[in-house]
Amino acid sequence: MAINWTEAQIEQIVASVMKGLKGNSPATKGEYCGAGYNGKKFIGVYDDMNDAIDAAESGYKAIRAMSLDEREKVIGVIRDLCRKEAPIMAEIGVGETKMGRVDHKTAKHMLVADKTPGTSDIAPQVKTGDFGLTLTEMAPFGVVGSITPSTNPSETVICNSIGMIAAGNGVVFNPHPNAIATSNYAVDLINRASAMAGGPKVLVSSVVKPTLDTANIMYKDPRIKLLVCTGGPGVVKSVLSSGKKAIGAGAGNPPVIVDDTADIKKAGKDIIDGCTFDNNLPCIAEKEVFAFANIASELIEAMKANGAYLITREEADKLAKVVLVEKTNPKTGISAKTVNRDCVGRDAKVLLEKIGINVGNDIRCIICEAPFEHDFVQHELMMPILPIVRVKNIDEAIDLAVKAEHGNRHTAHMHSKNIDNLTRFARAVETTIFVKNAPSYAGIGFGGEGHTTFTIAGPTGEGITSARSFTRLRRCVLAESFRII
């Protein structure tokens, strides 16, 4: 299904969803906490992580007993509720985390509902030959422990749940401590869907107050057979050193190259659309641009025509002192610049106000010209701030873009009509996702072909995760038989 999601279309989707909800929905700005919403206790959310693991184990047993058709029924209702309640989760998400945009978060939930693969993703493989038949099936791991982020909280819980349930697993979540209500709302939604489809009352679980301590209980429990972590560098590292089979989806710093064969007007619009999507929270979003010097000014004008505000180098340095802060690691005593949590995912207008610049609501991105060494180029900000570095030619563009990506091998983008240039950059940067001539979100199925996920597992190699990523392969051999030719 190809969807061409322009800004106007996203607004249209949000408007139609809101219209559909009128009259029968809970208030979209309801009361919430980690344990419940609008006075109603979340289903499947426990005070104790051990109880949550017990519940996930029971959920796993129930899923094992379900036919594929029954699993699909549960997933179908999850998709319906996700579409219906997308604006509520978007509101809670922005309210709780203070990050992102309600309209874009709504669209992200619609994407998850529409384009997260279900059981069709775990089709078995068969090989027949002189020696008979061999069947390879994608089997569940058992109970999965999933660590979810604050940037795409309910989107990740729902996307992970669809894939993990489709694969036949149970799931216990340990959500990010700054997005507990949003994430647990999604856990509750999955359980409501299960009950509505005839499944168990508690299919997936979580805890009221997730911390690194509750995560550690999860890591150590022998019933947890697979850990899946979507988060910042610290928590991904902790999962990968747990000693268990783990899938890790971590940091990137996606560069964009624009060469002089590109459609510059389109490139300017696409880059701003991608960079500002949910205020730059998706880890695939454009973070820095390397533009050929002979088209850089035209590109900047195209960006300005699409809601970008150009700041001077002096203003950029001033803003850098606000959005990045010096932090000392208590364990190592080493201090380093890190993003100011209070600026992540904020509106461009709000960030500009912090340095005394007032702009209208039409401004959605801050752009500046910067040298390669600038903090805006080197640090993954996750804010609608986009530095533009002028480069002489494709050699310099690729060299600097690869360095700016810091070997994360996450995502990169390019606007060009030169196949040789496109191929050279794709080969050199080795990222999990490489988007050509489109906004970054085309890489997760938003106006691009292919399924979606918010768990992009570069470090451990599963890539754009889906149901099959959460399975173990099992083989059954029937020698000298079952061949019909």
Ligand code: COA
């Ligand atoms: N459960 C328990 N603890 C968690 C957690 C979870 N699900 N997620 C993070 N934490 C912990 C971290 O380990 C860290 O602990 P520490 O201070 O002891 O090291 C603490 O919570 C804060 O985590 P972190 O998220 O790194 O810091 P932050 O809240 O200040 O930063 C962001 C916010 C948005 C910058 C950061 O979360 C981030 O980089 N997110 C990217 C997420 C993402 O989507 N990644 C994958 C894309 S494919």
